[in-house]
Amino acid sequence: MNQELKMFQETIQAFAKEKIEPVAALIDIEEKVPDALMKEMKEMGLFGVPFPEEYGGSGFGWRAQYMLMEEVAKYEGSIPSIIGAHTTIAANAIYVAGSEEQKQKYLRPLADGTSLGAFALTEPGAGSDAAGIKTTAKKEGDEWVINGTKCFITNAPSADIFVVFVSTDKEKGARGGITSFIVERGMPGLSIGKMEDKMGIRGSETSEVIFENVRVKDEQVLGEVGHAFKYAMRVMQNGRLGIASIALGLAKGAFELAVQYSLERKQFGQSIAHFQSIQNKLAEMKMEIYAIESMLYRTITLLEEGEGFNLEGSIVKAYASEKADWIINESLQIFGGYGYMKDFPIERMLRDARINRIFEGTSEIQRIVIAKEILKEASL
Ligand SMILES: Cc1cc2nc3c(=O)[nH]c(=O)nc-3n(C[C@H](O)[C@H](O)[C@H](O)COP(=O)(O)OP(=O)(O)OC[C@H]3O[C@@H](n4cnc5c(N)ncnc54)[C@H](O)[C@@H]3O)c2cc1C
Structure with a gap:
């Protein structure tokens, strides 16, 4: 470094x-x-x-x-x-x-932080199957008219600038039929719908974004008309490493608290850190943290070197989010009943971490990406 x-x-x-x-x-x-x-x-x-x-x-x-x-x-x-x-x-x-x-x-x-951004791809009927989005943009002169509803959009209630993915050719779908637009807050027809009440990351706003005849100019088309699905997939590669970083941070944070607690908490006349089963937990948690950290920063090196990292990004995202859940859960176990209480941060960290297995491609979708990459390479 x-x-x-x-x-x-x-x-x-x-x-x-x-x-x-x-x-x-x-x-x-x-x-x-x-x-x-x-x-x-x-x-x-x-x-x-x-x-x-x-x-x-x-x-x-x-x-x-x-x-x-x-x-x-x-x-x-x-x-x-x-x-x-x-x-x-x-x-x-x-x-x-x-x-x-x-x-x-x-x-x-x-x-520069003057504006807040939101990335609006998901719809009620199109989550993992993101190419199945139904929000449309129809061309009228030099304008496009957007109609549809996006859901689960992070930052939406406070966002100033939305990057929105819509269908511009239903038949072509992901191959030439999805276009992205830059839409500004306050444009007529743009509104915020249902605000989600979430299990974790409760300080992060998540809501629907509704488009009712939102008129945008040609200048607001982002990239090439019809080719935005590849932009979404491309930026989500960066996003997935971000999710892995959050998972790693939460896991490390919970682990450090658990180590400290194991030294302080006394049962049977000694620190619980003296018990072999607690030591085994700490050792296994540390092994997983090291594994996540190693694969994450190795993949970041690929990114920096301009190498493709589609396979590696999916591996890291799935592995980090799943193992972080396990690490935080084991940290909670080391805290015993106190870990279950809101007086300590562990239960919140567990709730905050759970989303990482879901957004920007669920763990199941990451496995599909990984398998595709394996088979693509094998059949070359
Ligand atoms: C808090 C939060 C914030 C979010 N922020 C954003 C955002 O900012 N922008 C945005 O566009 N989206 C956002 N999302 C949406 C998120 O990316 C989707 O929730 C996610 O992609 C999964 O889609 P879904 O919820 O519709 O689940 P579904 O796609 O309905 O999946 C349900 C289950 O089926 C499984 N499944 C689906 N298809 C397959 C398959 N082919 N093979 C095997 N299993 C499958 C899934 O893995 C999952 O377990 C957010 C979601 C949440 C919860």
């Missing part, structure tokens, strides 16, 4: 400990990240870490982005989910597919 990155990591570690840990429980209870904290993180450039400075970003690159998500997740899961949806998929879609003009107009305010 170079010196600049090391300093970035240390800054985030200190910030997360000082500013996020003390309010983590409150974020869960109040279902909101305090405005002052959001403002401070935006001013620190944490909403545009991977993007070049010419587009309003901090210019630190993707490794720093994932470090940020991991370090914050050690204490809390909502903030990295908000930043993840904003940066790794919404803003990144504009970075990947946008014209120079769109990057200046939309990516810049997203990356």
Whole structure:
């Protein structure tokens, strides 16, 4: 790790400990990240870490982005989910597919933290089968008219800029029939629907986004008409490493608490850390943390070297999210009954971590991607 990155990591570690840990429980209870904290993180450039400075970003690159998500997740899961949806998929879609003009107009305010972004792909009838979206955009002169409903959209209630995926040719579907648009908050016909009441990451807003005859100009088409499915898949590769980073952070955070607790908690006249079965748990948890960390940062190296990482990204996403759940659950076990109580952060961390096996492609979908990649390579 170079010196600049090391300093970035240390800054985030200190910030997360000082500013996020003390309010983590409150974020869960109040279902909101305090405005002052959001403002401070935006001013620190944490909403545009991977993007070049010419587009309003901090210019630190993707490794720093994932470090940020991991370090914050050690204490809390909502903030990295908000930043993840904003940066790794919404803003990144504009970075990947946008014209120079769109990057200046939309990516810049997203990356410098002036605007909040949302990535709207999922619909009530199209989750894992994302190519089956039914929201449409019909061309009328130099305008497009969007109609449909998106659901489960992170950041939507507060977002200023939406990257929306719609069907522009039902027959062609994923192969030439899906187009993405940049839609701004406040456009006539755009509204926020049902707000979700979630199990975890309760400080991260999730809602429906409804489009009723929303008229957008040609300039708001993101990338090539009909070819947006590949942009969605492309940016979700970055997104998946972000999810793995959150999973790793939550797992490390819970593990550190469990180690400490095992030393402090006394039963049968000694610390529970003296019991072989507790030591075995700690050893196995540490092995999994090391495995997640190794595969995540190895995959980040592939990304940095410009190599494809579709296979590896799916492996890391599925492995990290599943093992993190297990690690946090075992941490809760080490806390005994106290782990089950809201007085301690473990139960919240377990709730916050559970989503990582679901969004940006469920574990089942990751296995489909992995198997496809294996068979593609084998049949070459
Ligand atoms: C908190 C939260 C935030 C989200 N944020 C966003 C966001 O910002 N933007 C966005 O676009 N979406 C977002 N999503 C949507 C998320 O990506 C989807 O929920 C996810 O892709 C799964 O879709 P689904 O919920 O419709 O489940 P389904 O697709 O209905 O899946 C149900 C079950 O069937 C399994 N399954 C489905 N197909 C197959 C198959 N072919 N083989 C084997 N098993 C299969 C799934 O793995 C799952 O276990 C969010 C979801 C949540 C819960």
